[in-house]
Amino acid sequence: MNVLTDPPKIEVTFEEHKPHRELRCKPSGVPSNYTFKEWEHRTEYNQLIRRLPNNSSVLNLQYIKGESDRHHDRGIYVCQASNNVIMNGSLFTSGEMFLQAQGKPYFVTSNNKTQYGLLGNMSCLTVEVVSFPGMTNLSINPDVLKDSNDKYTVDDVQVLDTVYSKSVFVNGSRITIPVNVKTDKYFRQYTVKVSNQNGSSSLNVTLESASPPEKPLILDLKPTKNQIILKWRAGFNGGFPQTFIIQYRRLDVQYWNSISVKDNTIYTYSIHGLTPGTEYLIRLYSTNTEGNSSLSKEVLITTDDTNDNTNFVFLLLIVPFLIAVAVLYWQYKKGKLRPLERISCCKWQPFIDAGGIGAVENHFYENQNNEVHNAVAQNMDMPVYNSIERRAHLSIGQCVSYSATPKRKPNPLGKNMIDIACFGASSASGNTAESKCPDELNYIDVCFAPKPSGHKFQIHGSDNKTDYVDIDFSKRICSFAESERNSDDDFSSIDDIRMMRKGQ
Structure with a gap:
């Protein structure tokens, strides 16, 4: 079943029973349960004067001395009501009335x-x-x-x-x-x-x-690349409307340019079309029907240079870069940043056995320690992986690659192993090394590539070799008689040698 609904139509009436004055809002609609908003008081030109805190259908206008006696209650009064029926997208409809308040002038x-x-x-x-x-x-x-x-x-x-x-x-x-x-x-x-x-x-x-206007005062000048923003304070206008005359010229030119600005409440003006990076003199005065004021003080100001933006962009780009470099260098000096070096070599070596990859003994600490220090002292090119290549049982057939990365971990061997377990970080060519030897351990990761299938071991020149050394395995060494001396010292004097020869 359809229920008939109708948004309210509102009528506003006025009743005066001195000293009481009432405005009544009379809505009519279906349903008849209404909600009211605050009353509004507006001028004949619909400018809002006030909102009256009364959410009811009756508005009592109070008499306020200095307002009501000047018939300030005159104007449009608006009532808004709703019965929850939407009309034109709004729940509230309004009605108004113009109050013809009267009084003495x-x-x-x-x-x-x-x-x-x-x-x-x-x-x-x-x-x-x-x-x-x-x-x-x-x-x-x-x-x-x-x-x-x-x-x-x-x-x-x-x-x-x-x-x-x-x-x-x-x-x-x-x-x-x-x-x-x-x-x-x-x-x-x-x-x-x-x-x-x-x-x-x-x-x-x-x-x-009436009189000529008073001298205006320059308050502020703000230059940009092609303009100067002038702000000043006006003096007394002499009783008539005044006009401000702004004058400006280049420092190297004698002719003054003039701009007229009508009197208003905001005394600010922008002088356009100026040359960047140029000195200008600024002054102004005011005038009315009675004459001109005296000139204000001349102010010298320079417009911004065109290179300012370029310099700013350059600084914006270079300063973060310099800061980043300084931070990285500081971290490196503090030991928080270490160089990571990757060294790889690829030489074909045969497998030690047919089943897989044989073990590779780590001679990094034993053999390389002296070699690295000697190479640094003599500026020799000696890679850090020479000890692995010198292994006699690693013949051609394997690809070896590893990296040496210093790590800050305690040395469980103590201070006695410093000379063996640590050395300066060197590059792939072995030309440089650090002289510092912190109490830390170094580690080497060694990886082997799989043996290529179908590779045949071959020694070039084995079919036409030349013998350079002949060894006679029939000869035997003669052993000397043991000394009857009870001394544990192995040193023998010349007299002892002569005695032994006579005994033979």
Whole structure:
């Protein structure tokens, strides 16, 4: 069975029973169970003024002195409600009402209480006011209107005001009062008063003599490769809008370039199109209808050089490399980094027996110790694997490769084996070796390649050999008679030898 649902339609009403004022939100929909959001207060131009912390259908407007009496409660009030029925992708629908709050006229907070005029010229006093209902009367004290054939004017405009601590635009009026400044006595304070049917309000305004603007002050200059960013502080404008004139030139040029900048609240400007790596002089002044200010102090500044980026990239690349090299060298000197040397040789050797690979005796410590030290002293090229190659029973037929890597492990043989068990790390050619001999052991990994099939052992030149030595195996050595001396010393003097020959 289909259940009929309908999102709420909202009506907002206003009731006033002094001193109470109420806004009521009346939703109608299916189902009729509603949830409300906070009320919103907005200007005629839909600018948010405040959110009212009231999540109900009734909003009580409190009277706040300085706000309500200036009819700041005027504006649009928005109510939002939901019955959990979605419409256009939203759970909440809204209704609004424009509250026509009224009161006596008031002058907005953005009015300038000090204004300027020129002696012997027609000047004006300008004020802005909000009045609902409209103004019924305006007066100024002292009355300067009688000295002028012109009358004041009133224009409906958007005026800037502070409503509930927020700056917003509201509907208001701008009043312009002409003042013919004949003598200095017209430079004084005036009181402007406006009235409507609910009451009146007044504002004091002082008219002062206008003058050229004060000198601006340069605060900061930031150069880049092709521009300079200038920041300055403005002085008093003399009572009229001022324009800033920025001047700059190269140090080697006498002509000044000028740039005009209109008066605003942010006094920053970028000078473009400059030459990299060049010195420039910067200055500025301001001007209004009354004249020019004095010049600011000239500042010398140099634009960035084009090579700065190149140098930066070079440093970015080379510095990490130098740091890495320094760290590796430091670790090597501390003994944390040892050179790893891989030595391999391939010579065909026959197997010792037909069943497999025979054992290879390790003469690394016994035979190589003296040879390595002698080779280093004489700068001889002697590989560290010569002792393996000199093995008589390792004839041609095997491929031998091994590596020698120093390892920091304690020497169980103690200090007495240092001269035998350790030696300087040498390269494959045996040209260099370390003189240090730490208390550590060295290890050699020996691997043999399998014997190639079908290889025949052959001695070249065996069919045409030449005998260089003849050995007579029939001869025997003559043994000397044993000495009857009881001494354990093996030394024999010349007299002993003569005695032995006589005895024969």
